[in-house]
Amino acid sequence: MRRGVLGLGVVAACAAAVLVTAFGTSSIGAASTRTCSAAERAKHVKALTAFTRELVAKRRAFFRAHPDAAARRVFVARQQARLGALKRAASCRVGPERADVAVSMSASGGAELVFRIVVLNRGPGRAIAVSVNDPLPHGVELVSATSTSGSCSRGATVTCSLKSLAPGTKVTVTISTHRYLAGVIENAVSVDAATSDPRSANNAATARSTDVPLPAASSGPACAPELSFPGPRAYFHLGPTNYALYQQATGRLGMLLLFVDFPDAPSSAPTGPIFTAAVPALTQWYAEASYGRLTVAVDQVTNWLRLPKSALAYDLHYRGDYPGIVARHRAFLADAVAAADPLVDFSRYSTVLIVAAPHPGTSARMGVPFAAGSGVVADGNELRGLVVAALPLANPPDLVHETGHLFGLPDIYDFSLPFAEGTRNLGRWEPMSNTGSLAHFLGWVKWKLGWLDAAQLRCLDAAATLEETISPIETPGGVKLVVLPTSGTTATIVEVHTLRSVRNQVCDSGVIVYSVDVRAPSGTAAARIRPARDDPASTECGAIPRAALDLGPGEVASYEDGELKVDVVGSDGRSYRVRVTRK
Numbered sequence: 409m410r411r412g413v414l415g416l417g418v419v420a421a422c423a424a425a426v427l428v429t430a431f432g433t434s435s436i437g438a439a440s441t442r443t444c445s446a447a448e449r450a451k452h453v454k455a456l457t458a459f460t461r462e463l464v465a466k467r468r469a470f471f472r473a474h475p476d477a478a479a480r481r482v483f484v485a486r487q488q489a490r491l492g493a494l495k496r497a498a499s500c501r502v503g504p505e506r507a508d509v510a511v512s513m514s515a516s517g518g519a520e521l522v523f524r525i526v527v528l529n530r531g532p533g534r535a536i537a538v539s540v541n542d543p544l545p546h547g548v549e550l551v552s553a554t555s556t557s558g559s560c561s562r563g564a565t566v567t568c569s570l571k572s573l574a575p576g577t578k579v580t581v582t583i584s585t586h587r588y589l590a591g592v593i594e595n596a597v598s599v600d601a602a603t604s605d606p607r608s609a610n611n612a613a614t615a616r617s618t619d620v621p622l623p624a625a626s627s628g629p630a631c632a633p634e635l636s637f638p639g640p641r642a643y644f645h646l647g648p649t650n651y652a653l654y655q656q657a658t659g660r661l662g663m664l665l666l667f668v669d670f671p672d673a674p675s676s677a678p679t680g681p682i683f684t685a686a687v688p689a690l691t692q693w694y695a696e697a698s699y700g701r702l703t704v705a706v707d708q709v710t711n712w713l714r715l716p717k718s719a720l721a722y723d724l725h726y727r728g729d730y731p732g733i734v735a736r737h738r739a740f741l742a743d744a745v746a747a748a749d750p751l752v753d754f755s756r757y758s759t760v761l762i763v764a765a766p767h768p769g770t771s772a773r774m775g776v777p778f779a780a781g782s783g784v785v786a787d788g789n790e791l792r793g794l795v796v797a798a799l800p801l802a803n804p805p806d807l808v809h810e811t812g813h814l815f816g817l818p819d820i821y822d823f824s825l826p827f828a829e830g831t832r833n834l835g836r837w838e839p840m841s842n843t844g845s846l847a848h849f850l851g852w853v854k855w856k857l858g859w860l861d862a863a864q865l866r867c868l869d870a871a872a873t874l875e876e877t878i879s880p881i882e883t884p885g886g887v888k889l890v891v892l893p894t895s896g897t898t899a900t901i902v903e904v905h906t907l908r909s910v911r912n913q914v915c916d917s918g919v920i921v922y923s924v925d926v927r928a929p930s931g932t933a934a935a936r937i938r939p940a941r942d943d944p945a946s947t948e949c950g951a952i953p954r955a956a957l958d959l960g961p962g963e964v965a966s967y968e969d970g971e972l973k974v975d976v977v978g979s980d981g982r983s984y985r986v987r988v989t990r991k
């Protein structure tokens with residue numbers, strides 16, 4: 409009994425010491441290297457306190473019931489072991505948790521594309537406030553997002569809040585999507601936590617879908633729609649080109665650049681920068697837009713040539729009747745050619761580009777073709793085209809536009825309306841719309857110019873449905889146009905434009921639907937886009953926003969009117985699969 413009393417006294421003293429250390433953090437934390445959260449430590453301390461509070465009473469009760477000394481020793485040893493374990497747990501170091509959270513992702517499925525994301529806490533600590541972020545890639549539409557723990561939000565970015573993860577815990581997030589784009593779709597996911605992560609390299613993962621190619625373009629029958637232009641009066645139109653009036657837009661177009669000034673408007677500006685700012689872009693644009701079928705080869709006389717008359721005397725304005733304009737520009741060209749003749753062998757050129765010194769009375773910016781026999785002859789060669797640009801108008805979009813007139817292209821904007829309204833037919837989708845755009849010419853214009861082959865066109869001559877893969881007008885090869893001839897002089901066209909072209913300023917990509925009318929003369933609606941929808945608030949595409957049909961969030965994928973229906977049924981981001989129904 410004395411031993412028992414003695415033992416109790418020792419135990420009581422120990423319990424008191426434990427109680428002191430349990431609430432004095434310094435001695436508990438010092439020996440431990442294990443980290444824990446403040447909440448976990450509080451839980452351990454609470455357990456230790458409860459155990460020590462009852463320790464003496466429980467031992468007394470055991471001793472009363474068990475007089476055997478060996479049994480009492482075993483009991484005390486067990487109590488001490490338990491006490492030690494509780495003390496060790498309560499002595500964890502409170503500090504920032506360290507947890508290596510890792511994410512991996514796989515993709516499976518075809519049209520129903522599923523991303524399986526696995527988040528694993530590799531320890532050593534508990535990961536707090538774990539979240540998974542997946543900005544869904546272009547080309548998929550979210551169907552569902554679920555997680556084996558926590559919850560996921562729906563949206564353009566799927567965010568899953570997994571809360572806290574104990575070491576070794578794995579959570580699987582399943583994101584099901586419907587893919588609307590062909591090709592390979594790549595998804596990127598990242599994982600984040602409030603705890604510090606010793607290894608961040610495994611906090612992001614990507615997965616690539618299998619390649620789902622668009623159906624190849626059909627090898628359907630070649631189609632050569634010829635819209636005939638009935639009358640001789642209008643000079644520029646979108647019908648077959650009369651080469652007695654205009655330049656061939658294939659092969660080599662030899663163009664000589666002359667800088668001219670006037671007695672009342674002399675210039676000594678260096679011509680090199682003017683050439684560099686304007687000419688390479690002009691020649692590159694025609695090389696690219698024609699798929700290499702037209703080379704605009706520009707040589708230059710680098711010094712200013714003084715013309716005999718004043719700037720105003722040449723009257724280089726778009727005023728009066730068209731034959732009068734042509735006559736004034738022919739006289740201007742004749743003087744420039746005479747001034748350059750001692751320096752130049754004109755036999756190599758068919759056209760002349762004149763950059764004129766600026767003069768307040770000169771607003772020249774014109775492309776003037778001369779009919780065979782009415783051009784300016786020099787060195788036994790007839791010069792049949794003039795592009796004139798008074799500074800500062802010698803910029804690439806203007807030169808592309810004015811050179812287009814040499815090939816017989818009309819102005820496809822409405823002269824009778826204020827400019828913003830007059831360009832509403834095509835906006836920035838076509839340089840002949842005169843909006844300073846370096847977009848490629850419309851497919852119909854390229855067909856007229858001889859830059860497309862009949863094999864690249866598909867015709868819908870009667871009520872029927874045709875499904876076809878159309879490649880962008882900006883890149884060579886493939887089927888480019890679906891043409892619905894609607895009369896001997898009109899047609900409706902379906903084609904694809906992308907943002908790939910250099911300096912193209914097209915505001916949107918996708919399938920566009922437009923009509924052409926080859927009777928329409930310059931300055932009227934020779935071509936008119938039928939927008940996917942009217943969205944007057946948007947001006948990104950000039951006067952005709954939202955023209956393109958496309959797949960994806962916020963896009964319109966179908967167009968329908970009394971004449972046809974167009975559905976975009978697939979895309980790989982470049983080419984589009986379209987179903988065109990002629991009613």
Ligand SMILES: [Zn+2]
Nearest residue numbers: 809810813819
């Ligand atoms: Zn024009």
